[in-house]
Amino acid sequence: xxxxxxxxxxxxxxxxxxxxxxxxxxxxxxxxxxxxxxxxxxxxxxxxxxxxxxxxxxxxxxxxxxxxxxxxxxxxxxxxxxxxxxxxxxxxxxxxxxxxxxxxxxxxxxxxxxxxxxxxxxxxxxxxxxxxxxxxxxxxxxxxxxxxxxxxxxxxxxxxxxxxxxxxxxxxxxxxxxxxxxxxxxxxxxxxxxxxxxxxxxxxxxxxxxxxxxxxxxxxxxxxxxxxxxxxxxxxxxxxxxxxxxxxxxxxxxxxxxxxxxxxxxxxxxxxxxxxxxxxxxxxxxxxxxxxxxxxxxxxxxxxxxxxxxxxxxxxxxxxxxxxxxxxxxxxxxxxxxxxxxxxxxxxxxxxxxxxxxxxxxxxxxxxxxxxxxxxxxxxxxxxxxxxxxxxxxxxxx
Numbered sequence: 001x002x003x004x005x006x007x008x009x010x011x012x013x014x015x016x017x018x019x020x021x022x023x024x025x026x027x028x029x030x031x032x033x034x035x036x037x038x039x040x041x042x043x044x045x046x047x048x049x050x051x052x053x054x055x056x057x058x059x060x061x062x063x064x065x066x067x068x069x070x071x072x073x074x075x076x077x078x079x080x081x082x083x084x085x086x087x088x089x090x091x092x093x094x095x096x097x098x099x100x101x102x103x104x105x106x107x108x109x110x111x112x113x114x115x116x117x118x119x120x121x122x123x124x125x126x127x128x129x130x131x132x133x134x135x136x137x138x139x140x141x142x143x144x145x146x147x148x149x150x151x152x153x154x155x156x157x158x159x160x161x162x163x164x165x166x167x168x169x170x171x172x173x174x175x176x177x178x179x180x181x182x183x184x185x186x187x188x189x190x191x192x193x194x195x196x197x198x199x200x201x202x203x204x205x206x207x208x209x210x211x212x213x214x215x216x217x218x219x220x221x222x223x224x225x226x227x228x229x230x231x232x233x234x235x236x237x238x239x240x241x242x243x244x245x246x247x248x249x250x251x252x253x254x255x256x257x258x259x260x261x262x263x264x265x266x267x268x269x270x271x272x273x274x275x276x277x278x279x280x281x282x283x284x285x286x287x288x289x290x291x292x293x294x295x296x297x298x299x300x301x302x303x304x305x306x307x308x309x310x311x312x313x314x315x316x317x318x319x320x321x322x323x324x325x326x327x328x329x330x331x332x333x334x335x336x337x338x339x340x341x342x343x344x345x346x347x348x349x350x351x352x353x354x355x356x357x358x359x360x361x362x363x364x365x366x367x368x369x370x371x372x373x374x375x376x377x378x379x380x381x382x383x384x385x386x387x388x389x390x391x392x393x394x395x396x397x398x
Contacts, residue, residue: 026064028054034075034113038171041321042072042123043237073128076121079114080135082106087142096194097187099146103139104167104187108179114171122235139164147194155198155387162372162391163190169367175359185357189364189395196394198387205296205389207382208304210280213272213312220258222248224272227265232311236266236319266319267327273316274334277305281341291348292398298342299365299392300385306369307380307388317370339363350397365392 032053036045047068051061065071086102107114121132144160153159166189170182177185216222226247230239241252241262259265284301288294306313320331342362347353353361372388 025054025056029056029061029064029071030075030078031110031113033071034079034110037072037075038113039321041319042068043235044322047071073124075113076124076128076132077135079110080132080139082110083139084135087139090142093149094146096143096146096150096191099143100163100167100187100190101183103143103164104183104190107167108170108182108186111170111182114168151195153197153199158198158372158375158387159194159196159391161375162368162388162395163193165367165369165371166190166193166364166395167367168371169363169365170360172367173359173363175356175363177356177360181357182360185360186364188397189361192394192397193368193391194394196390198390199383200390201386202296202300202390202393205300205386208280208284208297208300208385210301210304210308211276211283213276213309219248219250223250223255223258224265224268228269228315229311231266231269231315231319236262236315236322263323263327266315267323267331269312270316270320270323270328270331271334273309273312274331274338276309276312277302277338278334280305281338285341291345294345295342295349295396295398296389296393298345299396300389302366303369303385303388303392306373307378307385310373310378346396361396364395368392368395 029050033045033050036049036053039045040049045068047061047065048058050071051058054061061071065074083103083106086106087099090099090102121129124132140157140160143163144157147160147163151159167186170186213225214221216225223244227239227244230243230247239262241255244262244265245252245255259268280301281298284297285294288297316331320328323331339359339362342365343355343358346358346362347355350358368391369388372391376384376388
């Protein structure tokens with residue numbers, strides 16, 4: 001066969017088609033950014049990491065978003081807009097289950113990218129935060145209307161907020177569980193919250209006496225005590241060594257005689273938080289009569305700890321992801337030990353749960369505390385502690 005004939009040309013390898021940019025690249029970028037921000041925190045995450053997740057260069061990423069803040073702000077909007085859009089498709093007057101089901105489905109589907117907003121939204125500017133609050137307010141209003149139709153109580157939307165906290169908790173941990181099963185558990189938890197009476201003292205609940213936060217008696221302890229409110233108010237990344245030093249009457253260079261760096265102060269705060277909670281649990285579980293009473297004691301203790309040590313707890317929860325592995329490991333181990341106690345007692349009360357299902361519900365209870373506490377502006381009063389404890393027990397199916 002002569003070279004150059006049509007048959008010879010057809011046998012030649014085809015030239016690769018030029019690469020085409022996917023039409024939904026902006027969406028892919030936002031989804032990848034949500035995962036990176038959730039895993040690493042806003043300040044620790046980089047545009048290069050997001051670009052690598054999408055498989056593009058950083059230069060290509062900057063053609064879509066001028067800076068990291070713009071990308072983060074869009075991530076926040078997209079997540080809430082998806083939830084609002086899902087509710088807009090639910091008919092007016094739909095039952096509570098019909099309202100909560102699409103919210104649960106979307107949250108579980110996007111659990112890898114949704115966690116950042118619980119803590120990192122504080123890094124949005126004032127206008128963007130206001131816009132996000134308005135959108136979230138629409139969600140709460142719609143959920144509350146459904147809650148009040150089925151379980152009318154004058155609770156000022158507390159149950160609606162707490163139910164959303166139970167659902168949103170799945171974005172804050174990595175427990176491996178099938179999507180459908182996660183949806184079922186979280187929907188049941190949210191419905192349990194909605195059916196609870198925040199004004200009723202939970203059966204078996206007793207006043208909780210937590211160990212006091214240590215009085216700072218050394219310069220190192222003074223530095224830690226002064227740093228926690230700064231980290232809680234401004235975020236760890238925005239606090240300078242100079243601000244910490246001024247708070248304790250030192251020069252910035254003098255801090256290094258007590259801590260190798262600012263990150264070591266944060267690690268000390270996280271460990272202190274874990275130790276206070278562990279001591280509180282040990283004290284509360286002494287003399288309990290059975291597993292149900294133990295779960296009630298655990299719930300009351302965690303609520304009391306969250307109200308009494310709000311700043312310390314928020315720092316430990318919000319900033320843990322930013323710790324390097326060697327500093328984060330002992331804190332994570334302490335957290336796992338705490339959750340293991342919950343898991344064991346909850347499964348004794350509800351033997352139909354396997355370990356993963358129990359852990360998902362325990363985290364749902366934690367989510368209730370975060371959102372209900374915020375709704376109450378962390379005003380530490382016995383009635384507020386009782387109300388949130390009742391909602392936690394509702395989320396656990398008790």
